[in-house]
Amino acid sequence: MVRTLLLKAARNEAIKDAALRVGVTRGVVERFIAGEGAEDALRVSRTLVGQGLQVSVDHLGEDTRAAEQAEQVALAYLDLLSRLAEAGLAESVEVSVKLSAIGQLLPGDGEQLALEHASTICAAARAVGSDVTIDMEDHTTTDSTLAIVAELRRTHPSTGCVIQSYLHRSEADCERLAGSGSRVRLCKGAYSEPESVAYQGHDVDRSYVRCLRVLMEGEGRPMVATHDPRLIAIAADLATRNHRAQDSWEYQMLHGIRPEEQRRLVAAGHPVRVYLPYGTDWYGYMVRRMAEKPSNLALFLRGLVSK
Numbered sequence: 001m002v003r004t005l006l007l008k009a010a011r012n013e014a015i016k017d018a019a020l021r022v023g024v025t026r027g028v029v030e031r032f033i034a035g036e037g038a039e040d041a042l043r044v045s046r047t048l049v050g051q052g053l054q055v056s057v058d059h060l061g062e063d064t065r066a067a068e069q070a071e072q073v074a075l076a077y078l079d080l081l082s083r084l085a086e087a088g089l090a091e092s093v094e095v096s097v098k099l100s101a102i103g104q105l106l107p108g109d110g111e112q113l114a115l116e117h118a119s120t121i122c123a124a125a126r127a128v129g130s131d132v133t134i135d136m137e138d139h140t141t142t143d144s145t146l147a148i149v150a151e152l153r154r155t156h157p158s159t160g161c162v163i164q165s166y167l168h169r170s171e172a173d174c175e176r177l178a179g180s181g182s183r184v185r186l187c188k189g190a191y192s193e194p195e196s197v198a199y200q201g202h203d204v205d206r207s208y209v210r211c212l213r214v215l216m217e218g219e220g221r222p223m224v225a226t227h228d229p230r231l232i233a234i235a236a237d238l239a240t241r242n243h244r245a246q247d248s249w250e251y252q253m254l255h256g257i258r259p260e261e262q263r264r265l266v267a268a269g270h271p272v273r274v275y276l277p278y279g280t281d282w283y284g285y286m287v288r289r290m291a292e293k294p295s296n297l298a299l300f301l302r303g304l305v306s307k
């Protein structure tokens, strides 16, 4: 119930505007987000890489309403990639991109615009030895996003994508994506989805295991994006059963969530990548984190009252 309400709020422009006006970034920034600027993303990336972690930096923002805004987001990624290269971090730090932030949902030629911006970002990433993973948003965008990823992979074969285990379709998508050279980030899924398209409750975890089995048996690079201790253990078990080299797959977690577990896995020799958001448009991202764990709401509200 709380989860559903929060996820509805994530899409509500009036609540978003009010929250952004009040500005509660302080408490929020400390826990889940690097900060508002690219220099913050660089600073936190440097610390994480120093701890043996890899990073995927996300420029916060989604559901872009104008072509100019989409271009600004693309330029922000290009700037970030050149700064990562200058800082000597590009090999350990990739970027994550939401297609809706670079124009996908604009009427008319939105998908084409998103493809062009994403291609430019992929080319810039490749030029500095970094990489790109395309995030997955709500189910109405899944077909479009996977089609754009397929197009990107023709020129930039290492471009990664995200599969959400809560969708009924995902095991079949994993079968299609498990081939040589692919990079698939498997997560449970963070949006409010109807029962007509998505598993609910424990069925999401069961689907996660089925999807993971397909990816581990395949020839691509599974990116196991979860904080769930049971799924973390199952991933290690499936990797062993499939005789996978330790560097042929990786764990991924969100910045600020189970950091001690991130370090424990690194110490045990597993590659671990941290998803690190930065920017001012933190509202949708933060509300999804609260929906996953409503006790995070307290942190958010403390940020409000301490202003």
Ligand code: FDA
Residues within 6 Å of the ligand: 134, 135, 136, 137, 162, 164, 185, 187, 188, 189, 190, 191, 225, 226, 227, 228, 229, 252, 253, 254, 257, 258, 274, 275, 288, 289, 290, 292, 293, 296
């Ligand atoms: P689950 O929600 O069951 O949590 C397991 C445990 O992890 C909890 O018991 C708690 O201890 C801890 N935990 C989880 N979330 C927490 C939170 N917010 N605060 C504090 N503790 C928390 N989704 C999507 O739809 N599209 C995408 O592109 C991505 N991308 C993405 C990248 C990466 C690297 C990760 C790790 C996750 C995503 N997600 C995502 C989000 C994902 O779908 C999912 O919502 C969260 O990872 C939470 O699910 P868990 O698998 O951790 O399980």
